[in-house]
Amino acid sequence: MPYRAPVSDYEFMLRHVVGFDDVAGTDRFAEASEDMVSAILSEAGRLCEEVMAPLQRNGDLHPARLENGVVRTSPGFAEGWKAIADGGWIGISAPQDFGGMGLPVTLLTAVNEMMSGACLSLELAPLMSMGQIEALEHHASDELKQLYLPKLISGEWAGTMNLTEPQAGSDVGALSTKAEPNGDGTYAISGQKIYISWGDNDFTGNVCHLVLARLPDGVPGTKGISLFVVPKYLPDDAGNPGKANSLKVVSLEHKMGLHGSPTCVMQYDGATGWLVGEPHGGMKAMFTMMNNARLGVGGQGVGVAEGAYQHALAYAQERKQGRPAEGSSGSIADHADVRRMLMTMKADVFAARSILLACAVAIDMQNATGQADWAARAALLTPIAKVCGTETGMEVADTGMQVHGGMGFIEETGAAQYYRDVRVTAIYEGTNGIQAMDLVGRKMMDGGEAAAALIEEIQSQAEQARAKLPDLAEAVWQASETLRETTEWLAGQKDMNDRFAGAVPYLHAFGRVLGGHYHLAAALADPGGARECLARYYIRRLLPEHTGLLAQAQIGAEGLFGLSLEELAV
Structure with a gap:
């Protein structure tokens, strides 16, 4: 099955899950109507499906090379760049005064994610330009802006x-x-x-x-x-x-x-x-670019996860293996364990994508209103979006190889490329460990207030959902309460090693709870439908992982340095 841009998923999530209506309701982004958003996503999706996706294997099989000091890019990449530039996609959220569209970062995030699912190697090029555009917009002199921004936005320069x-x-x-x-x-x-x-x-x-x-x-x-x-x-x-x-x-x-x-x-x-x-x-200016890039890298992980999921699903539907059960298709997609893998992949992609979009919405609201609460929300969600997006990319790509069985280990199927391509996203733009340390360190310098405000929203939605979906609502509320207790414990630790030792499991638990929150929102918008079914799978089977993760987070540094370096080597 060729890559299919998840346009309908984005439209549903923007409308029912992450509160994009708040963004469209601001004066700054009033033009981001439902019709415009649909048109932008559809056109970007067409570019990804028809232009970028066919380049995915080219980049892997015919790598960029250095010849006599000149970088020669993969076949078709020049044409792919031209299509991206000609469509105005490099400047989707760039200032209109210099040729950009001036649209919300949320739409930029959606477009970047779809591009990543189609061809991550090529998507990296416009992502780098987008980050530089933002840094120059906020920090460069007027003279530098006038010279560089129009050419970067148009794609004439990179x-x-x-x-x-x-x-x-x-x-x-x-x-x-x-x-x-x-x-x-x-x-x-x-x-x-x-x-x-x-x-x-x-x-x-x-x-x-x-x-x-x-x-x-x-x-x-x-x-x-x-x-x-x-x-x-x-x-x-x-x-x-x-x-x-x-x-x-x-x-x-x-x-x-x-x-x-x-x-x-x-x-x-x-x-x-x-x-x-x-x-x-320089660091202040560069962080403007890096924060943009961290959200973009989270999107790269989600995009690759989407591509890997689609690839695995297509294989599972075609592959015949074993004795088919009565009434089944006869494909491995109807085997219980394969169905478990496919459901987990789909549920995790939805959760990670929701976190990504919620972070982008917070950035847009910060830009549109200047309110400190939105700035704090955006700062809190950035490391979570980066880590959850990239970890989901790796896990889904890995599971996709497993769905393929032995053929997943054979390069010709293309399943392994998703894992090989996405693996670096957990490393660059700040390793995932550093992102987790940032979450429990710098982002909790407020005593955990920003985290507490988000947890309160999760609990408020769960309480409102009790009348319609009592079992799912109760599970999400209880998970958020455990998260609140652990957050308070972490914020109270004066020894930073006690925070850092549990930073990674804490961030993963936070991501799990947010995933349950957004799945619950989807279920409320589609009662009895496919969205509720997927939410039930996530909340009943995946959300419980938060318990063990938060238990790890509260151990602190105890035992972490129990073995000397010499003993570690034995």
């Missing part, structure tokens, strides 16, 4: 982000790239960056790098870091690409997956760059 160095991964403050003033308002950037997604291509007129570097008076650590835009080709007086800048792609990484996406080692040798934002304010 953008990247350069943080990581060989000795500075998650510890960004350890970077050694230098920026020396040239005396004319520009800076000479020198250093090496690694893991640069889409660091170069052969289908845009320029590639613009956002590079973290340290000025001569920059103090050690993150407080001394500045951000610079460093183009591959220096713009001339007319704003067109001129002479080559002093930078190059040293090599491409040989990766487990995402073969169509060139991951570059970049070398800067006194390359000319322009300061973005204030001196030593």
Whole structure:
């Protein structure tokens, strides 16, 4: 079965599950009517099905390569990029003053997820540009905005982000790239960056790098870091690409997956760059881009999960194995254990997608209203959306291989590609462990107030649902109460190791409870229908996992360091 964009699911969820009506009800996004949303999703879905999905295997079988210093991209990727750019999809939420659509981040999130399900390697390219557009919009000078934003939004130029160095991964403050003033308002950037997604291509007129570097008076650590835009080709007086800048792609990484996406080692040798934002304010500017990217990466996980699920379902419906039960189709899709896997995949995709969209709605409401409560909600949900999306991607892709049986281990079926491609999403843009630590650390500096407000909403909906769906409502309410108690316990721990030790199971439990909450909302909107059936499966079979996860979270660091490093090695 070819990839099918889940447009109808998105329309249902925006209308009945995640509160998109609140976004459309604001003055800023008043144009996001139901008809417009449907048209946007349908057109994006068509692009994904007809243009991007056929490129999925091309990128895997014919990887990007480096030839004489030039990155050659996978067959069809140039045409795919052109279709994305010509459709205006790179600028879907970008400012209208510079050629963007100015639409809600929620719609951007939906489109990115569908693109990821169709062809993740190619989707990464516009995602990088989208993040750079947002960073420049909020932090660059008017002159830089006028030059770069229209070209990035149109897809004439592409953008990247350069943080990581060989000795500075998650510890960004350890970077050694230098920026020396040239005396004319520009800076000479020198250093090496690694893991640069889409660091170069052969289908845009320029590639613009956002590079973290340290000025001569920059103090050690993150407080001394500045951000610079460093183009591959220096713009001339007319704003067109001129002479080559002093930078190059040293090599491409040989990766487990995402073969169509060139991951570059970049070398800067006194390359000319322009300061973005204030001196030593690079992390503030870069976090604007990274938060956008974290939501996008969560969407990548959900998108791959959708693609892997569809792939497995199609195989299960076609594969004949064993003696068919009376009245069954005769395919393995009617075997109890295979049906368990398919139901789990579908239920988990729905839950992760709901969390993703709820986070995007909070971001839109923050942007539209400026209210602190929405900002806190968006900040709280960002790590949960990133982790739940990517973990769901890995688990569903893994289960999809299992549905295929032995053929899942054979590359020709394409089942393994989903797992190989999605695996890195739990690592880049902040590892999932760091996201969990952020949730119980920085996001609980308010004493757990933002988490408590969300849990209160979950309980309020459950109480209202008792009259119609008493068993499901009670299960969700009890789960949220256990989550509330654990949240209060974590917020009260002064030793951060006690929080960090249980951060991952706590985040997973939070995701499980949110999944139950959103499934319950779907069941209320479709009583007696397929949505209620799926909700019953999730709430009765998957939601109970929260109990063991929260029990782990409350153990703290006890026993974590019980074995010495020498004993661990035995």
